[in-house]
Amino acid sequence: MLPNINLVEVFIIFVVLLFSLSVHEAAHAWTADRLGDPTARLLGRITLNPAVHADPIGTIVFPLIGLLTNVNFLLGWAKPVPVNITRLRGNWKRKYMLIAAAGPASNLVLALIAALVLRVLPGTTLEPTVDAALAPLIRFLDVAVGLNVLLAVFNMVPVPPLDGGNVVAGLLQGPVAEMYERLRPYGFIILYALMFSGILATIISPPARFLLYWLR
Numbered sequence: 001m002l003p004n005i006n007l008v009e010v011f012i013i014f015v016v017l018l019f020s021l022s023v024h025e026a027a028h029a030w031t032a033d034r035l036g037d038p039t040a041r042l043l044g045r046i047t048l049n050p051a052v053h054a055d056p057i058g059t060i061v062f063p064l065i066g067l068l069t070n071v072n073f074l075l076g077w078a079k080p081v082p083v084n085i086t087r088l089r090g091n092w093k094r095k096y097m098l099i100a101a102a103g104p105a106s107n108l109v110l111a112l113i114a115a116l117v118l119r120v121l122p123g124t125t126l127e128p129t130v131d132a133a134l135a136p137l138i139r140f141l142d143v144a145v146g147l148n149v150l151l152a153v154f155n156m157v158p159v160p161p162l163d164g165g166n167v168v169a170g171l172l173q174g175p176v177a178e179m180y181e182r183l184r185p186y187g188f189i190i191l192y193a194l195m196f197s198g199i200l201a202t203i204i205s206p207p208a209r210f211l212l213y214w215l216r
Contacts, residue, residue, distance in 0.1 A: 010067045012136070016143045017063055018050045020107060020151055021078040025053040027106035028081040028099055035095040037087035045081050053078040080161075097170035100163040107152040108211075114144035115215040145215055153208045157200070160187040 026048055029040035044052055058077035088095040118141045156164035172180050194200040
């Protein structure tokens with residue numbers, strides 16, 4: 001047996017992460033299709049079926065290792081949605097920005113929905129006397145609020161290949177845009193450097209706390 005591991009808590013967080021990542025990627029796919037690129041739709045990516053979006057390492061292995069070893073951060077990702085920019089007619093940069101922003105926006109919508117449901121339930125996580133039958137649902141919703149806020153804020157960090165990096169790439173023009181694109185092959189290295197140096201937490205914490213303050 002695994003010592004000091006709450007398997008119910010692990011299950012709840014993992015299910016919320018799986019669903020949240022699926023919604024995130026489906027939002028990318030749906031937005032791309034609406035803006036003229038059917039690539040993701042033809043691959044069946046406009047769905048909430050986790051099996052379609054799950055990456056064996058990023059969606060299953062890394063999150064479970066993190067949850068079962070009690071690390072202080074949860075690392076996970078799904079298969080990226082392919083976007084063919086040649087199918088985005090007109091101002092393709094603006095459309096690509098909207099596609100990139102759709103993922104984090106969907107996570108904020110999920111967080112808002114979970115927060116609103118929590119408000120109308122007869123018990124909350126702040127009340128000591130919660131109906132035992134509602135306790136798992138309340139915990140599920142509370143995790144959904146926190147995790148989706150973190151997913152949204154994390155993905156909007158302006159480092160390629162994160163969604164925030166793609167949004168920034170769409171805003172930049174000329175030589176500055178070219179310089180920024182040269183960073184793309186080193187995006188993961190930059191991201192890991194920010195993570196293990198603690199700078200990433202410093203960037204994410206203020207907006208995440210602000211959003212959680214208003215949602216909870």
